[in-house]
Amino acid sequence: MDEVNPDLVMQLRRLGMAWAKIARGMNVSRNSMYKFRLRNGLDEPNHHPSHADLGVSVHNIVTQNPTWGSVTIRGALLSIGQHASENRIRRILKVVDALGAVCRRQRRLVRRKFFVPGANHLW
Secondary structure (H helix, E strand, O other): OOOOOHHHHHHHHHOOOOHHHHHHHOOOOHHHHHHHHHHHOOOOOOEOOOHHHHHHHHHHHHHHOOOOOHHHHHHHHHHOOEOOOHHHHHHHHHHHOHHHHHHHHHOOOOOOOOOOOOOOOOO
16 A cells, blocks of 8 residues: 555545545555555545635625525535535525525425316316
8 A cells, every 4th residue: 555646546536436446446445545545644625614614605606696596506516626515505595695595485386276177177
């Protein structure tokens, strides 16, 4: 494991390979890969931002796209390498854009009620 280039390992990780798959490809255990990561200071390329950093990012996205909800904002965050759950994004949206959150919630689809003479009459 000492002859492995840490840059190569990080490049494989950025391509989306799991740590276990990288370890299998190098014929070492996951535990050995974990120790290798600690020795070489290899962090995850996908970072989980702090609450303040995520709030700034969400605020910037909402400012540019006021109609976007938590699902679309999560996709935008993923595209810039920031990982956060939808629930976390919803909590931040309520703080950052309280009025927008209420407006988005009111435009949800309302189920229509049909009155027909009998079953399957519409079809």
